[in-house]
C-alpha cells in the first residue's frame with residue numbers, strides 16, 4: 716500500500732494517522748513535492764492521474780487507486796477492521812461519521828478562511844471565522860461531558876478533529892478558557908503514538924520553515940507520556 720500526502724497536509728495527516736492506528740498494516744507514506752510558498756506545484760504525476768481534483772491524500776493498494784481522506788477511512792475500515800475505528804452500533808456510527816464530516820466540511824472551512832486573513836486577524840472576517848470555530852468547540856465540549864472521545868470510543872472523528880484543530884490553533888482559532896474538556900481531549904488524543912508519529916514530523920517541518928507548531932502539542936517521551944488511552 717502507498718499513501719501519497721504532503722508534509723503539511725491536514726487531510727493527508729488524517730489518512731496517515733488512520734494507517735498508523737491500523738498497526739498490522741504495511742503502508743509506505745510518500746510526500747509529494749510541497750513548499751510553503753509554491754504549495755503543491757508541480758503536482759505529483761500519480762496525484763494528477765488518480766485524482767481529478769489533483770489533491771492529496773491518494774491511496775494506492777494494488778489495482779485500487781482512491782482519493783479523499785474520508786474515502787480512505789472507509790476503505791481502511793473495511794479492508795482492515797482491527798482495531799475498529801468506527802463504532803459498531805449503527806446510530807453511534809452515524810453520529811461519529813457526522814462529526815468527522817462536520818470537522819472537515821463545517822469547522823475546517825473557517826480555518827481555510829483564516830489562512831488568507833493572517834495579516835488581519837483582528838478584522839471582521841477573521842473574528843467571524845473564529846466565532847464560528849468557537850461554536851464548534853462549544854458543541855464538542857458538550858459531547859465530551861459523557862465520554863473521553865468525541866463520539867464514544869476513539870474513532871476517525873477524533874482523528875479528523877485533532878488534525879483540523881492543530882491547524883486551527885496555528886492559524887489563530889484556539890479554544891477558550893471554558894473548553895476544559897476539549898483541552899484534556901486534545902492532550903489525550905495527541906499523546907497517542909499514531910498521532911505523535913504524524914504530528915512530530917509535521918511540527919519539525921513547521922519549525923524548519925520558521926513557523927511555530929501549536930503549544931498544546933507536546934512530543935511524548937518516557938517522562939511525560941500520559942497513561943495509554
Ligand SMILES: N[C@@H](CCC(=O)N[C@@H](CS)C(=O)NCC(=O)O)C(=O)O
Pocket residue numbers: 721723724725726727755768769770771772782783784785819
Ligand atoms: N476533501 C479532501 C480534501 C483534500 C485537500 O484539500 N488536499 C489539499 C492538501 S491538505 C491539497 O491537495 N491541496 C492542493 C490543491 O488543492 O491544489 C480530502 O478529504 O482528502
